[in-house]
Amino acid sequence: MSKAMSRHRDAQSIAVSFTLNGRLQEIEVEPHELLLDVVRERFGLTGVKLSCDVQVCGACTLLVDGRPVSACTTLAFEVRGRSVLTIEGLADNGNLHPLQQAFIEHGGFQCGFCTPGMILAAKVLLDENPNPSEAELKHFMHGNLCRCTGYKKIIESIMAAAKKMRGGRA
Amino acid sequence: MLRRFRLDEPESVAEVSEILGRFGDSAKIYAGGTELLLAMKEGLVRYERLVNVKRLKGLNDVVANNGTVKIGALCTHHQLETSSVLQQRLPVLVKLEQNVANVRVRQAGTIGGNLCFAEPHADPGTLLIALGAKMTAQKSSSQREIAAEDFFVDAYETSLQEDELLTEIHIPAPTANARSAYLKFGYLERPSVGVAVAFNLRGSTLNDVKIAVGCAGPAPRRVPEAEGVLSGKSTDEAARNIAQAGVIAGRASQALTDLHGSQEYKEHIVGVLLKRAFQAAIS
Amino acid sequence: MQFEKEVEISAPKEKVWNFIWDVDRFIACVPGCKEAKTLEDGKRYAATMVEKVGPFKVEFPTTIEVLEREEMTRIKARATGADNKIGSRMKIDLDVTLREHDNKTILGFVAGVDILGKLAALGHGIIKRKADQVLDEFAQAVKQKLEGGA
Numbered sequence: 072m073s074k075a076m077s078r079h080r081d082a083q084s085i086a087v088s089f090t091l092n093g094r095l096q097e098i099e100v101e102p103h104e105l106l107l108d109v110v111r112e113r114f115g116l117t118g119v120k121l122s123c124d125v126q127v128c129g130a131c132t133l134l135v136d137g138r139p140v141s142a143c144t145t146l147a148f149e150v151r152g153r154s155v156l157t158i159e160g161l162a163d164n165g166n167l168h169p170l171q172q173a174f175i176e177h178g179g180f181q182c183g184f185c186t187p188g189m190i191l192a193a194k195v196l197l198d199e200n201p202n203p204s205e206a207e208l209k210h211f212m213h214g215n216l217c218r219c220t221g222y223k224k225i226i227e228s229i230m231a232a233a234k235k236m237r238g239g240r241a
Numbered sequence: 242m243l244r245r246f247r248l249d250e251p252e253s254v255a256e257v258s259e260i261l262g263r264f265g266d267s268a269k270i271y272a273g274g275t276e277l278l279l280a281m282k283e284g285l286v287r288y289e290r291l292v293n294v295k296r297l298k299g300l301n302d303v304v305a306n307n308g309t310v311k312i313g314a315l316c317t318h319h320q321l322e323t324s325s326v327l328q329q330r331l332p333v334l335v336k337l338e339q340n341v342a343n344v345r346v347r348q349a350g351t352i353g354g355n356l357c358f359a360e361p362h363a364d365p366g367t368l369l370i371a372l373g374a375k376m377t378a379q380k381s382s383s384q385r386e387i388a389a390e391d392f393f394v395d396a397y398e399t400s401l402q403e404d405e406l407l408t409e410i411h412i413p414a415p416t417a418n419a420r421s422a423y424l425k426f427g428y429l430e431r432p433s434v435g436v437a438v439a440f441n442l443r444g445s446t447l448n449d450v451k452i453a454v455g456c457a458g459p460a461p462r463r464v465p466e467a468e469g470v471l472s473g474k475s476t477d478e479a480a481r482n483i484a485q486a487g488v489i490a491g492r493a494s495q496a497l498t499d500l501h502g503s504q505e506y507k508e509h510i511v512g513v514l515l516k517r518a519f520q521a522a523i524s
Numbered sequence: 525m526q527f528e529k530e531v532e533i534s535a536p537k538e539k540v541w542n543f544i545w546d547v548d549r550f551i552a553c554v555p556g557c558k559e560a561k562t563l564e565d566g567k568r569y570a571a572t573m574v575e576k577v578g579p580f581k582v583e584f585p586t587t588i589e590v591l592e593r594e595e596m597t598r599i600k601a602r603a604t605g606a607d608n609k610i611g612s613r614m615k616i617d618l619d620v621t622l623r624e625h626d627n628k629t630i631l632g633f634v635a636g637v638d639i640l641g642k643l644a645a646l647g648h649g650i651i652k653r654k655a656d657q658v659l660d661e662f663a664q665a666v667k668q669k670l671e672g673g674a
Contacts, residue, residue: 214343
């Protein structure tokens with residue numbers, strides 16, 4: 072399902088072999104193509120959002136080899152040989168990830184625009200630090216902005232998911 | 242969408258120099274891209290070629306030996322904030338790196354790229370000046386060392402030549418008597434004022450005081466005039482002189498009035514941060 | 525942004541005045557200025573201004589119009605230009621005055637500079653600093669050309 076962009080006569084083509092949400096993909100990109108555009112346009116995965124375009128808001132957060140990057144400021148060829156996770160790949164066969172479940176149960180989103188980025192970033196936080204303090208959570212999530220919620224419910228959702236993932240009840 | 246460019250992926254410093262020498266202004270070094278790609282997206286710069294330097298070997302490690310900590314220019318901020326070598330030898334730098342931008346910028350952005358882009362509102366340069374760091378600049382046939390305090394020339398301008406590549410940063414490993422602190426202030430996305438202080442404390446006497454201010458003006462700079470007011474003094478006397486040092490450092494910062502604040506405000510904040518950094522370093 | 529500069533030149537007023545109207549040599553004193561041309565003698569001139577702040581380079585094809593002229597005393601001019609690559613426009617209102625003092629000529633500049641468009645993203649402070657540098661170098665270059673007998 073990858074629709075190539077119209078080719079410029081002298082276009083330089085880079086072969087990019089990578090796993091996207093667990094599946095191997097092989098595409099060709101030009102050097103200037105951004106990861107955000109390739110994920111949204113070629114693969115139709117629109118959970119990742121274009122928002123500030125300057126790496127400040129986090130709405131374009133994707134995980135590359137388990138690490139958070141700004142898809143708006145990452146050249147697509149940089150994911151060759153790596154694994155990319157989008158929000159669409161987080162649920163396991165229809166079973167929501169505890170973070171997704173927690174955001175629903177604790178009202179962690181309103182318009183939902185920042186939410187895919189929030190959840191992916193929170194996943195990295197909890198992978199690194201399964202029992203974060205609120206200060207540690209806030210420091211890690213500092214680069215993910217939300218205009219709707221005032222953050223309280225987001226923090227509650229992440230803390231609840233963390234507790235669940237550590238084996239306690241949420 | 243970015244404008245089209247050709248990508249070069251050299252595997253040696255010599256190749257990098259050759260490309261830069263041949264294409265001049267129309268080629269640019271590309272590492273993490275966290276500053277470069279933003280400027281390109283804004284249309285403020287255009288390049289026909291980007292030279293991806295991430296294939297160069299040996300430039301992304303942190304090594305401590307013989308009293309020097311060597312940091313490869315391609316180390317990302319994330320590598321630095323999680324480096325056990327740095328945590329042991331230079332915790333003040335670890336703390337700075339933990340607070341650079343946000344988690345995504347730290348993931349992709351390199352210390353080399355940060356220093357070479359020389360954005361005025363950046364953190365590492367200021368502390369590296371106070372720590373007496375030296376930058377290694379390489380090109381095809383030669384290399385040279387540039388003291389951190391001579392590295393930053395002006396806003397977005399370093400003393401690197403067009404075909405030179407920053408490869409390493411060497412920091413003298415602090416001794417048991419060494420004290421240092423870096424404090425910054427800002428409420429926008431980038432820091433507005435940054436102050437670094439470093440000195441040796443023997444008994445209750447301060448020696449080898451180094452003070453650097455950054456972010457307020459076009460480039461970070463060392464402030465020997467303020468250092469003179471504290472160096473060789475007892476901690477009590479230095480504490481009495483700190484306000485005066487703050488005024489000197491504020492004026493030396495070449496603070497520019499902009500969205501981050503007026504010149505007077507920034508000069509004032511320099512003084513406040515210098516006092517607090519001094520207190521933090523002493524304790 | 526407003527700038528004011530004065531430079532003292534060891535040359536008689538007439539020589540300084542004539543130098544100003546020797547457009548090629550006068551405009552050549554502006555750092556980054558090239559290809560000065562006369563479009564209408566005494567009234568309209570053209571030049572290309574190239575300035576750099578680090579990696580950020582602008583090239584403004586510029587038109588200079590003489591608005592007022594008081595013989596041997598004063599010139600008011602306006603320079604406008606646009607860099608379409610970067611999407612920025614520039615306007616400079618220049619007030620140049622000459623007065624005699626102790627057998628020397630005091631050449632004064634008052635410049636009102638407006639930069640619009642993308643370049644403004646660099647920040648008011650950086651642009652102001654750059655413009656100040658350019659004006660400073662310009663004044664020094666004029667002084668040198670006139671005193672050096674070039």
